[in-house]
Amino acid sequence: MKLKFALLGLALIHVLVLGAGFLAPYDPAEQNRDFPFAPPMALHLVDTQGHFHLRPFAYAQIYHPESSAAVPYEIDRSRMIPVHFFVKLAAEGGMGQSGEWRLFGVAPPHRLFLLGTDDFGRDQFSRLLYGGRVSLFAGLLATALSLALGLVLGGLAGFYASLPDHLIMGASELFMALPWIYLLFAVRAFLPLHLGAQESFFLLVGLIGLTGWARPSRLVRGVVLSARHRDYVLAARGFGASDFYLLRRHILPEALGVLLTQAALLIPQYILAEVTLSFLGLGVSEPAPSWGNMLADMQKLYVLESYWWMFAAGVALIPVFLLYHLLADALQQSP
Amino acid sequence: MDSLLHVQNLTVRYGADGQRPKSALCDVDFELAGDEALGLLGESGSGKTTLALALLGLLPPGGSVERGAIWFRGTNLVAAGPRVLRKIQGAEISLVHQEPALALNPVMRVADQVIEVLRAHQHLTGQQARAKSLELLAEVGFAPESGITDAFPHQLSGGQRQRVVIAQAIACRPALIVADEPTTALDTAAQREILVLLRDLHHRMKLALILISHDPAVLAAAVQRILVMYAGRIVEDGPAAQLLQNPSHPYTRGLLRCGLPVIPGSAQARRFDCVPGEPPDLAALSPGCAFASRCPERMEVCGVCAPAETRLAQAQRVWCFKYE
Numbered sequence: 001m002k003l004k005f006a007l008l009g010l011a012l013i014h015v016l017v018l019g020a021g022f023l024a025p026y027d028p029a030e031q032n033r034d035f036p037f038a039p040p041m042a043l044h045l046v047d048t049q050g051h052f053h054l055r056p057f058a059y060a061q062i063y064h065p066e067s068s069a070a071v072p073y074e075i076d077r078s079r080m081i082p083v084h085f086f087v088k089l090a091a092e093g094g095m096g097q098s099g100e101w102r103l104f105g106v107a108p109p110h111r112l113f114l115l116g117t118d119d120f121g122r123d124q125f126s127r128l129l130y131g132g133r134v135s136l137f138a139g140l141l142a143t144a145l146s147l148a149l150g151l152v153l154g155g156l157a158g159f160y161a162s163l164p165d166h167l168i169m170g171a172s173e174l175f176m177a178l179p180w181i182y183l184l185f186a187v188r189a190f191l192p193l194h195l196g197a198q199e200s201f202f203l204l205v206g207l208i209g210l211t212g213w214a215r216p217s218r219l220v221r222g223v224v225l226s227a228r229h230r231d232y233v234l235a236a237r238g239f240g241a242s243d244f245y246l247l248r249r250h251i252l253p254e255a256l257g258v259l260l261t262q263a264a265l266l267i268p269q270y271i272l273a274e275v276t277l278s279f280l281g282l283g284v285s286e287p288a289p290s291w292g293n294m295l296a297d298m299q300k301l302y303v304l305e306s307y308w309w310m311f312a313a314g315v316a317l318i319p320v321f322l323l324y325h326l327l328a329d330a331l332q333q334s335p
Numbered sequence: 336m337d338s339l340l341h342v343q344n345l346t347v348r349y350g351a352d353g354q355r356p357k358s359a360l361c362d363v364d365f366e367l368a369g370d371e372a373l374g375l376l377g378e379s380g381s382g383k384t385t386l387a388l389a390l391l392g393l394l395p396p397g398g399s400v401e402r403g404a405i406w407f408r409g410t411n412l413v414a415a416g417p418r419v420l421r422k423i424q425g426a427e428i429s430l431v432h433q434e435p436a437l438a439l440n441p442v443m444r445v446a447d448q449v450i451e452v453l454r455a456h457q458h459l460t461g462q463q464a465r466a467k468s469l470e471l472l473a474e475v476g477f478a479p480e481s482g483i484t485d486a487f488p489h490q491l492s493g494g495q496r497q498r499v500v501i502a503q504a505i506a507c508r509p510a511l512i513v514a515d516e517p518t519t520a521l522d523t524a525a526q527r528e529i530l531v532l533l534r535d536l537h538h539r540m541k542l543a544l545i546l547i548s549h550d551p552a553v554l555a556a557a558v559q560r561i562l563v564m565y566a567g568r569i570v571e572d573g574p575a576a577q578l579l580q581n582p583s584h585p586y587t588r589g590l591l592r593c594g595l596p597v598i599p600g601s602a603q604a605r606r607f608d609c610v611p612g613e614p615p616d617l618a619a620l621s622p623g624c625a626f627a628s629r630c631p632e633r634m635e636v637c638g639v640c641a642p643a644e645t646r647l648a649q650a651q652r653v654w655c656f657k658y659e
Binding site (some may be wrong): 231235241249 | 423437442451
């Protein structure tokens with residue numbers, strides 16, 4: 001039950017971010033300089049006269065640049081912007097290709113900002129979806145990397161014991177003693193400051209994954225250590241099975257359960273690592289969005305004070321973390 | 336004699352660092368013909384299992400062959416490298432374990448476990464291997480339609496599991512099967528089944544068999560020749576019937592008297608016979624006969640030096656000063 005709920009929830013979130021190219025109304029890098037820090041626009045079905053509309057609509061927002069209010073926008077209830085479904089994206093700069101189908105949108109020159117905009121007037125809703133791709137998959141890939149490393153190194157250490165064991169476990173202790181975030185800073189600071197979005201993504205994944213191998217490898221080692229003396233392993237050796245075969249067929253499958261639980265714990269941890277690094281400007285670089293660099297705006301006090309919708313990425317992290325931890329819990333309890 | 340296996344002065348020690356090494360086997364020397372069924376008889380700790388593991392090159396960490404040789408078809412297994420050993424293990428010599436419940440991987444289907452033995456030594460396609468594994472399982476008494484071939488080990492009884500292990504053992508048509516107490520973990524009926532099966536396979540497939548047991552009755556049912564072991568040494572060697580009816584070594588005699596009486600109140604049951612004392616500490620053996628401290632017929636010479644091989648009539652050998 002728990003397991004199903006967690007898996008369904010996570011699947012839903014991942015489908016949402018993967019479908020960003022269809023679900024997001026705008027390109028994540030598209031700027032609207034006329035709408036800096038626009039507040040979220042609500043969708044309505046009933047207008048001011050009490051008429052019901054089947055097609056949802058939003059009210060236009062008017063920007064008053066000369067106003068001294070923290071949020072210098074006024075809702076103009078006389079202008080309704082109807083939302084259209086299955087629209088073709090207009091060709092207007094940015095990365096978006098013209099002619100792409102989108103789930104919904106409004107007719108230009110109107111804009112629809114479901115979660116408001118940032119200081120460049122970029123649609124936060126679109127950025128949240130596109131940025132989720134980066135953040136969620138950085139966590140997944142980094143976890144895959146460190147589990148793969150942990151599986152190989154832990155398998156070797158546990159199976160061959162003696163010298164390989166001493167070396168690998170010694171190294172893992174060293175890695176566990178290192179404060180990883182400073183290590184990441186150091187390594188990231190060492191590399192060229194400006195990298196393309198893709199390079200910086202893979203660099204980040206590589207760094208996080210490589211520094212995280214110690215814990216999974218220790219877990220795997222423990223399982224292998226107890227499994228390699230089982231009678232059926234000795235029996236398999238007795239009919240001429242090679243070391244590699246024994247590890248692959250009889251020993252490492254036992255580590256699967258531990259690894260799955262470990263994965264469910266590591267993924268949110270690594271998502272947070274990506275978010276932290278990007279927040280500090282060491283991760284995915286602008287204009288490509290990630291939940292980390294979306295939150296980076298919050299470093300400014302006036303943003304923190306006035307524009308609550310800029311928290312969106314932080315709020316989005318909460319269900320992701322809760323679901324992953326629920327998954328870990330369910331995996332651990334499952335027989 | 337043209338023998339399949341010749342174990343020559345095999346001496347095995349177990350020694351953890353800093354401890355006095357234990358001599359698990361000492362000058363074990365015997366030959367085995369290609370169609371012979373040999374029994375190893377002895378108490379726990381007499382070195383039977385160590386001998387079986389040494390034959391397959393599977394001594395546990397800390398155990399090492401100190402001297403001697405195991406000649407198998409012209410190859411010295413003691414000196415052979417892991418590559419050569421791996422070609423022999425399972426293909427030419429195979430081992431049947433004591434605990435069938437533990438010797439099978441609990442999460443693999445029975446047929447797959449037979450297939451993995453086949454695939455370790457032969458290049459077969461998936462279908463060929465599958466067909467062959469069904470054949471092998473049929474050979475140990477499982478019809479393909481019984482559904483056992485696709486069962487998991489926990490769904491089988493002890494006797495059925497041991498049959499699967501035997502199917503694994505005969506998968507590559509080995510020349511020698513070493514069965515280490517194959518019936519110990521089984522109930523009486525299953526014991527009988529397995530013994531009959533082993534004897535059958537021995538005759539039908541013309542393979543040599545080394546059957547290890549602490550129970551003389553088990554050996555009597557299945558083998559032609561028996562080696563009696565005590566404290567890692569062979570103390571008596573002879574044809575099964577002769578040795579069981581007419582034991583020469585005091586230890587063999589003691590051991591044969593130990594069988595529990597089947598009928599309560601019978602003359603046999605009035606007294607519990609046993610071999611008095613405990614097996615000796617293998618790390619601190621005296622220079623004399625290892626059995627001397629428990630021997631009811633001890634002589635002065637027994638504590639001084641070890642007895643040599645004495646040949647009695649009809650291929651019987653005994654290591655005891657009484658016969659020298």
